[in-house]
Amino acid sequence: MSADNPIQSTEPARDRARKLRAVLAAGVVLGLGATLTLAAWNDSEYARGTFSAGAFNLEGSTDGTSFSDHATAGAAATLGFTVNPANLAPGDVVYAPFAVRLAANTSTDASVTVAAVTNTGTVTNVTYALVRTTSMTCNAAAVTGGTVVIPAGTALSAIGSPTGWTLTKGSPVTNAGSTVFLCFAVTAGAGLVQSQTGSATWQITATSTS
Template sequence: MDEKISDTVATSQTRSQRSRKIRAILAGGLVLGVGAAITLAAWNDSEFAQGTFSAGTFNLVGSTDGTTYTEHATAGAAATLPFTVNPTELSPGDVVYAPFAVQLAAATTDDAVVTISNEATTGVVTNLTYTLIQPTTFGCTSATTGTELVAAGTAVSSVPAATTFSLTKGATAAVAGAPVFLCFKVTAGALIAQGQSGTATWEFAAVSQ
């Protein structure tokens, strides 16, 4: 073979090999370049959420005059019902009347269901029955009518099961809820004993809703 031709072939082969190496290097560079691009494009973002938890306020208060409401939180601090006829001089057939009212105090955060129960009796309360009425206004007389919560003829020492009513909180934290008015009518039975004396205490237990 001619030396010039041989040199030309050799030169061509060398250039071809170099070209393949360059393409291989470039290809490797392209692969690395793509890999680097993926790493740079890995965006990071976060969201956080938290909650703050505070207990509300719940307070039931009662009134014997429909105006001044205060707490009577225990049986020992029970409000004394203002019976319109002296309940210490009962005769058979006498009926005495007493109003009461309850409401949710200002700043109370929940409505309530109130369950009535007989907390305790002391002394002798036999032959005494009562009815408990929920009128629309404060007051309690023989003419008072309304929703009957406890049926007439119920022994003073008892309350029927599931005797309840609802209370609503105030429209704003600054005002008390709407009051519920109550009327106790107690009747002395025909067999009431002379000189007997006793005390009945009712509980109004409010549960937030």
């Protein structure tokens, strides 16, 4: 067939056009992929929290002035009864004040209660009452006018269901908190036996409220 045959000269040209379009299309896809990669931006944020524990300390006093820690039964404060409790007779009532507060630098308020009482020795037929008062004065009148924590007639070996109270931290916290005054009233019963001896140790527990 002659070289000027239009059919023979047209087909290769069409094939070249298709290949060129395929190459161009491939070039567009590659170019688009390069653009997406270059447009990938990154950024970060960091956050930090710092945590410190507060301070918490309950302290007590037998005179309302000098406060210190009595953190174990072995280091219990000795109550100063108004009548010698070592020479009780049936019907005797003896009184002893105690005060508690939150120590300086305590960072939270507290709820307080009598948590336990433990006895030693052989004393029986002895009961007591515990009230909150407005001062270190602890006598029959203070008990009558006080707020009951543990009611009269409670056995020396029991606490029943004591009424708790709140202690407020110092303001600023570098100061000691407000003082709560307590009054113990111990009564010897009619059945008190001669020559008995023993002791009672009360545990007063404070729990932070925040």
